[in-house]
Amino acid sequence: MSAETGQVRVRFAPSPTGALHIGGARTAYFNWLFARKHGGVFVLRIDDTDRQRSTEASYRQILDSLRWLGITWDEGPEVEGPFGPYRQSERLSVYREQLDRLWEQDKVYACFCSPEKLAEEREQAQREGRAPRYAGHCAGLSLEEQRRRIAAGEPHAFRLRTASTGQTVVRDVIRGEVTFDNRELDDFIVWKTDGMPTYHFASCVDDALMHITHVIRAEEHLSNTPRHVALFQALGVQPPVFAHVPMILAPDRSKLSKRHGATSVEEYREQGILPEALVNYLLLLGFSPGEDREIVSRDEAVQLFDLERVAKHAAVYDVKKLEWINAHYVHNMSPDALLDQIWPELEGRGWTGPDPAREQLAWLRTAVEFARERTRTVRDLPDMLRYYFEAPESYDEKGARKHFRPETAVRLQAAADRLADVRPFGAVEVEKAFRSLISDLGIKGGDLIHPTRLALTGVTVGPGLFDVMVLLGRDECVARMRRAAQWIELNAQS
Numbered sequence: 001m002s003a004e005t006g007q008v009r010v011r012f013a014p015s016p017t018g019a020l021h022i023g024g025a026r027t028a029y030f031n032w033l034f035a036r037k038h039g040g041v042f043v044l045r046i047d048d049t050d051r052q053r054s055t056e057a058s059y060r061q062i063l064d065s066l067r068w069l070g071i072t073w074d075e076g077p078e079v080e081g082p083f084g085p086y087r088q089s090e091r092l093s094v095y096r097e098q099l100d101r102l103w104e105q106d107k108v109y110a111c112f113c114s115p116e117k118l119a120e121e122r123e124q125a126q127r128e129g130r131a132p133r134y135a136g137h138c139a140g141l142s143l144e145e146q147r148r149r150i151a152a153g154e155p156h157a158f159r160l161r162t163a164s165t166g167q168t169v170v171r172d173v174i175r176g177e178v179t180f181d182n183r184e185l186d187d188f189i190v191w192k193t194d195g196m197p198t199y200h201f202a203s204c205v206d207d208a209l210m211h212i213t214h215v216i217r218a219e220e221h222l223s224n225t226p227r228h229v230a231l232f233q234a235l236g237v238q239p240p241v242f243a244h245v246p247m248i249l250a251p252d253r254s255k256l257s258k259r260h261g262a263t264s265v266e267e268y269r270e271q272g273i274l275p276e277a278l279v280n281y282l283l284l285l286g287f288s289p290g291e292d293r294e295i296v297s298r299d300e301a302v303q304l305f306d307l308e309r310v311a312k313h314a315a316v317y318d319v320k321k322l323e324w325i326n327a328h329y330v331h332n333m334s335p336d337a338l339l340d341q342i343w344p345e346l347e348g349r350g351w352t353g354p355d356p357a358r359e360q361l362a363w364l365r366t367a368v369e370f371a372r373e374r375t376r377t378v379r380d381l382p383d384m385l386r387y388y389f390e391a392p393e394s395y396d397e398k399g400a401r402k403h404f405r406p407e408t409a410v411r412l413q414a415a416a417d418r419l420a421d422v423r424p425f426g427a428v429e430v431e432k433a434f435r436s437l438i439s440d441l442g443i444k445g446g447d448l449i450h451p452t453r454l455a456l457t458g459v460t461v462g463p464g465l466f467d468v469m470v471l472l473g474r475d476e477c478v479a480r481m482r483r484a485a486q487w488i489e490l491n492a493q494s
Contacts, residue, residue, distance in 0.1 A: 008040030009213045012073075013203065015047045016059035019264035022317070023218060023248050023256070025069060026282040030245055031216045032071045033283075033305040040213075044076030045206060046087045049196055054089070065265035069275045070298065075210075083210040088202050095197040098205045098235065099158060099190070103143075107234045108190060110146040110156045111138040134159065134186040158191035160201075160227075160234060168226040173214075173243040173307045180226040188227055200224060204231035207240060216243045216307070243307045246286045247314045256317050268322075272379025274333075277326035285315035294321070295328055327376040335365040338372060338381065345382045351389040367471055370463035384462075388471060391480055392458025395487070399460040403451040409488040411441060411448055412455055416481040425474040427466040434466070455484030 012028040014020065020028075035042040044066070048054040063077060075081030085091060102108045111134075122132040139161065141149075150156055163182045170178045190201035197205070207215065222244045232239040250256045256263060268278055280296055283289070288311070289296050289304050296304065330338070346352045352364065371384045395404065415437055422433050434452075438445050453465050456477060462468060469477050 007213075008035060008038040009043065009211050010035050010040065010216055011043040011045050011207070011210065011212050013045040013047045013206075014062050015050060015053075016055060016062055017050060017053040018058055019266050020062045020065040021264055022268075022282070022285075025065070025071075025265050025278070026248065026285050027216065027218055027245060028066060028071050029069070029279055029282045030287075030305070030307075030310070033301055034214065034216060034307065035074070036302045037305050041074045042072075043081070043083075043210060043212070044073035044079075044086065045210070046077060046089075047199065047202070048087055048089045049199070049202055051089075051196070059087075061266060065269075068269060069265065069279055071279075088206070091202070091206070092197075094209065095191075095202055095205055099197070099201070102160075102234055103158065106143065106161070108158045108160050109139060109141060109187075110150060111159045111187075111189070112149060112154050112156050113137055114155075131184065134188070136187060139187060155193050157189045157193045159187040160190050160230060162187055162227075162230050168229055170222075170225045170229065170242055172222070172225075173241060174246075174310050175222070175244060175312055178222065178225075182226075185226055185230065190231070200227050200231060204228050204235065208232060208235045208237040212240050214241045214243065214307075216245065219244045219247050243310070246311055248285055249314045249316050251316060251318065253314070253316065270379075272377030272381075273322065273326050274329045274378065277322070277329045280329075281322045281325050284321070285317070286311045294325065323376050330372055330375050330378060330381075333372070335368040335372070338368050338378065339364060341378045342368075342381050346385075349382065349389075351385075363471065370467055370471070374462065387457040387459070387462075387468075391476075391483070392456075394458060395454055395484070396459050399450075399454050403454050403460075404484070404488045404491070406488065406492045408447075408451045409485040409492075411443070412451060412481045412485040412488070414441070415448060415452060416478045416485070419469075419474060419481070420478050422474065425470060427464075427470050430469050431466045451484075452481065455481050 010031040012024075012031050014024050014028075032042050034040070044063075046059060046062075048059065059077075066073070073079055075083065076086045080086070099108065103110075113134075118134070121135060125132045138146075138159070146156075162185045164185075166182050168180045168182055168185075170180065172178055188198075188200070190198050192198060206212075225242060225244075229239050248256050265278070269275075276298070279298060279301075280294075283296055283301050283305075284294060287305070287309060289301075343352075346364075347354065352360065356364070367385055367388050368381070371381060375381050375384055415434065418433050418437050419430070422429050434448065435445075438448050441448070449465055450460065453462065453468070454460055456465075456468060456472060472480070
């Protein structure tokens with residue numbers, strides 16, 4: 001709990017150097033869940049001190065991706081709060097003030113060692129089989145000497161004085177006690193020669209000044225934690241509670257990369273994955289809701305989430321499970337909600353206009369309701385609706401070989417003749433006419449039903465045939481069946 005605010009405060013601090021990765025999104029969601037579970041504050045802080053790699057486009061994309069996922073922040077860009085600004089590039093004076101304070105207290109010191117000298121020492125250590133460690137050449141310089149050399153214009157960085165004996169024990173909620181030997185630490189750089197703070201320094205200063213109580217982040221940051229503990233101690237504040245969540249690995253247990261498919265939130269969005277499905281899947285990457293549950297709503301996740309139940313071992317990315325979860329959410333969406341999602345695509349294809357009549361809207365809603373049961377992503381839906389708007393220009397090759405035999409042309413013509421007289425053209429009446437013709441022809445039901453579906457839609461699977469026929473209408477069904485019969489006859493001759 002923050003002594004200043006009396007509540008849990010967590011943060012997510014992405015760097016705007018690329019799109020929001022699934023790993024970052026999982027970290028953000030875990031922080032958000034923890035804050036909501038404990039009635040706390042979720043802070044979004046942008047780590048944009050890397051001037052060369054940070055971009056405004058990436059910054060905007062990160063904000064858009066988080067909002068799309070429903071991960072809203074209580075303090076941060078475009079929301080603000082009592083500890084802003086929340087973009088680190090706008091906080092340089094804050095970092096400089098803290099650096100000067102630590103310098104006056106002799107907790108940091110200026111280092112004038114050249115990059116060439118430091119590189120040579122690293123190479124020497126590697127040749128001798130030692131871990132590279134700063135030798136402390138500038139550690140004994142007096143404050144006056146440091147100031148004199150800085151005033152003379154000598155390039156310099158600043159290093160934090162660290163303990164070279166003893167141990168640093170990190171108490172991690174997920175991993176328990178993790179012990180680090182202080183001999184592995186050196187006086188590391190906290191302020192670079194280009195006048196910018198390091199990631200470690202800026203992050204710890206912000207965590208201290210923003211009263212962050214819990215740092216929930218990726219496992220890869222665990223090795224940085226002794227440095228951060230040293231920084232918090234130098235700043236004179238109690239370190240936050242740490243929780244390092246497991247890595248996300250590819251199915252072959254290698255590092256997850258683009259060769260394994262989509263890796264950014266934006267890519268999933270473009271592929272038709274729903275935000276509800278993606279956050280549901282993110283929860284399962286390292287956390288077990290219990291009772292073999294895999295479908296967990298956002299509200300349920302808030303109630304269930306517990307850092308102590310987060311796994312220590314790596315989570316394995318499974319795109320098939322994500323697609324299965326997404327299909328569940330698609331199937332449970334209302335037709336109107338799905339129509340809202342795909343409306344721009346329907347308009348773009350010329351299948352509807354901006355202001356359809358009530359009858360057309362009802363027709364579209366029914367078509368979507370039929371199609372959604374076989375849809376895994378929203379992106380697939382327009383293509384699954386294609387045959388309602390466009391007669392097939394070709395037929396599934398495998399299906400045609402199986403169902404479009406010479407005798408099929410005669411059966412399709414007979415079915416077209418029978419349908420032409422069906423009134424009203426409802427599902428019950430159409431099925432009755434079809435069953436009657438099947439009986440008259442003395443054939444199995446599939447011998448007419450399967451070729452008819454292929455003739456009407458160009459494919460072999462889909463919603464119930466008679467429901468599809470009613471939506472297409474009598475005249476369109478008759479025309480498509482006669483066209484398919486002609487196609488069979490022509491191809492039989494060739």
